[in-house]
Amino acid sequence: MNSDADERVTRRRFLRAGAGAAAAGVAATGTAAAQEGEGGPTVVTVGPGGSLVFDPETAYVKPGGTVRWEWGSSGHNVAPTSIPGEASWEGHEPLEDSGFTYEHTFEVEGTYEYVCTPHAGAGMEGVIEVTENPPEQTGYQSILPDSAKTLGVAATGSMVSVLGLTYLFMRYGGDYEGDFEE
Incomplete structure (x- = not known):
């Protein structure tokens, strides 16, 4: 009897699942940003x-x-x-x-x-x-270029991913043999 629940978690499957979750998160972020549009007075x-x-x-x-x-x-x-x-x-x-x-x-x-x-x-x-061509942004304008903001978001996402993977490896990972106390 070999069901999905009985299979061992391998690094390859774990990394595949992590990459899929990261891709889904990036896609959801892009979709949410695209939905923000002009509107209202x-x-x-x-x-x-x-x-x-x-x-x-x-x-x-x-x-x-x-x-x-x-x-x-x-x-x-x-x-x-x-x-x-x-x-x-x-x-x-x-x-x-x-x-x-x-x-x-x-x-x-x-x-x-x-x-x-x-x-x-x-x-x-x-x-x-x-005017037909108003300035794109009025009022407060950031002094940071968009590339720096993107880098900051990417770095934060990477750190969160590493922490998540570390937790999962510590909790479920490793091919240990022998008796360990819990």
Whole structure:
């Protein structure tokens, strides 16, 4: 009677199973990353943490793109100071409290400048750039190149694999003969 459960674990089978598991993990990671895509409005925080700024100060959208302003503190508004000639955007003049949101879809290309009326003197100004070719990434940008990040992920994956294999070899591996105490 020779079933799969009765067979001995050989190094070759063990390494084959480990390689298969690693390949499945890499494939799952690639699929998850590919599913992250564009979508939703561009978010501008109004007065984050009580500061008198719009974050980001300059936001970029394509024509037909939506910008959502989210109030991070109270007593602010969004008042346009300059818009392209063909555009019609009136902003949101009433002062609002923390937690309020306001959205607008921009159809006409150009530069839209706006301020928070009570805090314009303190420099609370923002810009919306509507363009067919917005920059790929705005706001925070890492100083590390993508190759360094990839190397770090690969090294971490390798270390985890080695630890996993070490555990399995220590627990189940080896062709030992003789009586050992457990």
